[in-house]
Amino acid sequence: MGGWKLMLIGAVALFAGVYVANSSHLAPVPTSSVQILAHRGLAQRFATDDLDGDTCTANIMLPPTTPYIENTIPSMEASFAAGADIIQIDVQPTSDGQFAVFHDKGLDCRTDGKGPTREHTLAELKALDIGYGYTADAGKTYPFRGKGVGLLSSLDEVLAHFPDKALFISIRSDDAAAGKLMAEHLAGLPAEQRQRLMVLAHDEPAKALQQALPDLRVITKSGLRACLQGYVAIGWTGYVPEECRSAAVFVPLDLAPWLWGFPNRFIDRMTAAGSPVYLIGAYHGGDFAMGVDEDEDFARIPKHFAGGIITNELETAVKTLRSGD
Numbered sequence: 001m002g003g004w005k006l007m008l009i010g011a012v013a014l015f016a017g018v019y020v021a022n023s024s025h026l027a028p029v030p031t032s033s034v035q036i037l038a039h040r041g042l043a044q045r046f047a048t049d050d051l052d053g054d055t056c057t058a059n060i061m062l063p064p065t066t067p068y069i070e071n072t073i074p075s076m077e078a079s080f081a082a083g084a085d086i087i088q089i090d091v092q093p094t095s096d097g098q099f100a101v102f103h104d105k106g107l108d109c110r111t112d113g114k115g116p117t118r119e120h121t122l123a124e125l126k127a128l129d130i131g132y133g134y135t136a137d138a139g140k141t142y143p144f145r146g147k148g149v150g151l152l153s154s155l156d157e158v159l160a161h162f163p164d165k166a167l168f169i170s171i172r173s174d175d176a177a178a179g180k181l182m183a184e185h186l187a188g189l190p191a192e193q194r195q196r197l198m199v200l201a202h203d204e205p206a207k208a209l210q211q212a213l214p215d216l217r218v219i220t221k222s223g224l225r226a227c228l229q230g231y232v233a234i235g236w237t238g239y240v241p242e243e244c245r246s247a248a249v250f251v252p253l254d255l256a257p258w259l260w261g262f263p264n265r266f267i268d269r270m271t272a273a274g275s276p277v278y279l280i281g282a283y284h285g286g287d288f289a290m291g292v293d294e295d296e297d298f299a300r301i302p303k304h305f306a307g308g309i310i311t312n313e314l315e316t317a318v319k320t321l322r323s324g325d
């Protein structure tokens with residue numbers, strides 16, 4: 001047999017082996033249902049065109065469809081009742097060593113306060129009206145003004161209120177001290193409650209947090225990118241990059257088809273590595289900010305998908321994905 005024929009047979013055999021090893025169809029049939037991660041819970045939506053890190057989203061609120069304000073316990077209660085499996089919340093460190101459950105680094109956008117959030121005590125923040133700045137008509141009316149007084153909570157209060165629920169905590173600070181402070185607040189939790197938590201942080205606070213609490217699932221945006229890039233490059237071998245392990249993997253819908261073995265084989269590999277998989281909206285550069293929110297997004301979710309999704313449209317997600325349950 002000629003050398004070229006042996007090379008051809010070898011190439012075919014290699015291709016067949018790679019195909020079988022990475023075939024989603026040959027992976028075990030999923031039996032679990034889609035997990036829904038509610039980004040911001042039930043809250044006010046806002047226009048998403050031309051957003052950047054300094055955009056005051058309260059000033060570009062869409063007409064209200066729900067009475068809830070993001071990052072508040074009433075919103076979280078309603079979100080879990082509506083079918084969320086896990087809720088994303090934002091936290092800011094305060095001047096007295098606490099974490100306020102609040103998104104913005106500054107108070108001027110959505111409250112009646114002024115200045116950087118972290119320069120205030122928790123008590124001072126609790127006295128603010130966190131619904132003060134919301135408007136859907138360029139300032140003609142403020143439908144939540146006066147309704148947000150006393151609604152700001154501390155992270156400790158949220159954790160005590162939802163001891164048996166899953167939460168995805170986003171630390172809105174790039175200071176390593178915020179990671180150490182988070183470790184102090186989570187260290188006293190029962191191990192089973194801490195296992196239900198995920199924390200998203202910048203690299204420096206994430207490093208400090210992981211060193212203090214190695215059993216906690218900590219995620220960074222740089223780690224997410226390295227995970228996906230590494231898996232696209234060598235995932236055909238079955239190898240799971242270190243950045244994908246013991247964390248969580250957020251997969252943009254447009255990248256998903258490029259992941260070896262997606263969805264079933266890919267999810268099996270990530271699950272074995274200790275990382276749940278969540279679909280997010282298509283990647284548009286810059287940040288992993290968009291959720292699975294539009295009809296065309298939901299249509300792209302594979303049938304019998306056994307991972308999770310991150311969405312800003314909780315009620316639509318529940319209706320679309322669980323109507324047959």
